Structures are given as C-alpha cells and as structure tokens.
Amino acid sequence: MNIKQKYCGWITIIGKSNVGKSTLLNKIIGKKISIVSRKKNTTQTHITGINTKKYYQCIYTDTPGFIFNKKNDKIEYKKNIFFNIVKNSTLIMFVIDQVSWTEKDNIIFNKIKKNGIPVIIIINKIDKISNKNILLPFIDFIKKKTQAIEIIPISAKKTKNMMLLYNIVKNYLPKNPHVYPENHITTNSQFFTISEIIREQLILFLGDELPSIVKVEIEYLKEIENNQLHIRALILVIHSRQKKIIIGHNGEKIKKISIISRYKIEKELHKKIHLLLWVKKDTSK
Numbered sequence: 001m002n003i004k005q006k007y008c009g010w011i012t013i014i015g016k017s018n019v020g021k022s023t024l025l026n027k028i029i030g031k032k033i034s035i036v037s038r039k040k041n042t043t044q045t046h047i048t049g050i051n052t053k054k055y056y057q058c059i060y061t062d063t064p065g066f067i068f069n070k071k072n073d074k075i076e077y078k079k080n081i082f083f084n085i086v087k088n089s090t091l092i093m094f095v096i097d098q099v100s101w102t103e104k105d106n107i108i109f110n111k112i113k114k115n116g117i118p119v120i121i122i123i124n125k126i127d128k129i130s131n132k133n134i135l136l137p138f139i140d141f142i143k144k145k146t147q148a149i150e151i152i153p154i155s156a157k158k159t160k161n162m163m164l165l166y167n168i169v170k171n172y173l174p175k176n177p178h179v180y181p182e183n184h185i186t187t188n189s190q191f192f193t194i195s196e197i198i199r200e201q202l203i204l205f206l207g208d209e210l211p212s213i214v215k216v217e218i219e220y221l222k223e224i225e226n227n228q229l230h231i232r233a234l235i236l237v238i239h240s241r242q243k244k245i246i247i248g249h250n251g252e253k254i255k256k257i258s259i260i261s262r263y264k265i266e267k268e269l270h271k272k273i274h275l276l277l278w279v280k281k282d283t284s285k
C-alpha cells in the first residue's frame with residue numbers, strides 16, 4: 001500500500017486594521033475572496049480561504065482588524081468569537097505594517113501567546129521600506145520582545161516572499177485528513193460572495209462619503225434557464241442621507257454601482273446576471 005500522508009491545519013490571520021490581512025489572504029488563495037481597501041472596517045466578518053497543494057491543506061481565516069476602546073485601550077471587537085477562532089487555530093499569522101510595533105501590537109500578541117498556539121509575525125508592505133537597512137535590526141528587536149518563533153518580511157501586494165511564507169506554514173500543519181475537496185477555495189456561500197462584490201463597489205464608489213458599515217443583503221436569487229441568474233439585493237443604511245448619497249442625482253450613482261457590480265458578479269460566477277439594487281433604511285437598529 002502506498003497511501004501518502006496528508007496534512008491539514010487552521011491558520012488565523014490577525015492584526016490591526018489596514019496592515020494588509022485581506023490582501024495577504026487573496027494572494028495566498030490566488031483569487032480575490034476578501035475585500036481590500038484603504039479604509040478601516042472593510043472586512044466585517046470572518047472570511048475563509050482554502051489552499052490545497054498536493055498533500056497539504058491550509059484553511060485560512062481572515063479576521064476584521066482589532067478595534068480598541070479609546071478610553072482604556074482594551075480590545076473591543078466581538079471578543080468571544082475572536083478568541084474562539086484563535087483557540088481553535090493550528091497557527092496564527094500576526095500581521096504588522098512595515099517596521100512598526102506599537103503597544104497595541106504588544107497587548108494583542110501577549111493575549112494570543114497565552115493560548116500556547118504558535119504565532120508567526122509577518123512584516124508586510126516591505127515594498128514601502130526604502131531603507132532596507134532598518135529591517136534586520138527591527139526583526140532582532142521584535143524577536144527579543146516577543147520570542148516569536150518566526151518573523152517573516154513580505155509584500156503581499158507585490159508577491160514578495162510568499163513562497164517562503166508558505167514553506168514555513170507547511171511545517172506547522174499536523175497530520176490530518178483534508179477537510180475540503182481540492183478545488184474548494186472558500187466556505188463562504190454564493191450569497192455572501194455576491195453581497196461582498198456589491199459592498200466592495202459601494203466602498204469604492206462612495207469614497208469617504210459613506211462609512212464602510214453599510215450592509216448588503218441578498219433578498220432574492222433565482223437561477224433561470226440559459227445559465228442566467230436573477231438577483232435582488234438590498235443595501236441597508238442607517239441614515240436617510242446615506243440613502244440619498246448612494247442613489248445619487250437622478251439615480252446615477254446607484255446605476256453605476258449596479259452596472260459594475262453586475263459585471264463583476266458575471267465574471268465571478270460565469271453566468272448572465274440580472275441585478276436589481278434597492279436602498280433601504282435599516283429598521284432593525
């Protein structure tokens with residue numbers, strides 16, 4: 001008998017807002033499954049990305065950035081859910097932005113370390129560091145400060161050191177059967193994929209006029225003949241003035257958002273899409 005041993009593990013990507021967590025996940029998976037933007041709170045829920053290469057399966061979770069309570073500097077965001085995910089991880093990727101290590105990073109790092117799960121620190125955006133001489137002393141500094149097992153400088157955006165990172169991650173995967181078929185890249189549903197594409201266009205189109213807390217819900221999704229999909233999506237806003245902004249003068253803005261969203265969904269699902277977008281005040285708040 002010659003059955004090859006398989007390896008599988010859960011890797012959670014954490015760090016402050018805008019350090020490049022979602023960019024990193026998309027790069028690893030080779031496809032955009034998590035929204036990237038320069039705005040905080042872009043990632044609102046946990047996004048799973050699965051990467052299977054031969055005998056190795058990595059199941060990654062991208063998390064929203066931490067939000068700190070301004071008064072007492074404690075981590076705010078859905079603590080219980082977050083620490084549950086952390087606890088059930090095989091490995092944590094702790095991402096930071098270039099050579100910046102703040103007290104906040106220290107607080108989070110020490111909290112995570114208590115769980116006894118291996119943490120690797122990823123120094124992202126090294127393409128932005130013009131003076132490369134500062135990198136090695138910084139790595140030394142972090143090593144002393146955290147006793148981290150691995151510290152890896154990368155650029156998720158420019159695909160620098162991504163193979164190196166993968167080879168290190170592989171070493172931490174325990175012997176386990178694979179959980180997902182080889183061609184699965186996310187556990188998020190089609191509904192979720194569609195609503196995230198729309199939400200991304202909203203974030204892009206509305207610039208700073210709109211906080212990234214807008215919600216998108218798929219109200220109706222029906223497959224009809226000839227590979228066509230009818231979708232009705234609801235954009236939920238908190239204030240009436242946000243509704244006005246999204247709709248725009250003579251409905252021009254929502255029209256543009258709808259056209260591009262439809263194009264992106266078609267590209268993603270390889271189907272002809274009919275898309276209807278509605279803007280509504282969220283009455284559940």
Ligand code: GDP
Binds near residue numbers: 016018023035042126
């Ligand atoms: P997240 O909030 O941690 O998920 O961060 P995002 O992935 O949304 O990225 C935040 C911003 O940083 C975006 O504008 C990205 O394009 C940018 N970014 C991410 N990784 C890199 C990188 O390696 N180099 C550079 N220059 N920018 C990056």
Ligand code: K
Binds near residue numbers: 018038
């Ligand atoms: K972001």
Ligand code: MG
Binds near residue numbers: 034063065
């Ligand atoms: Mg993100």
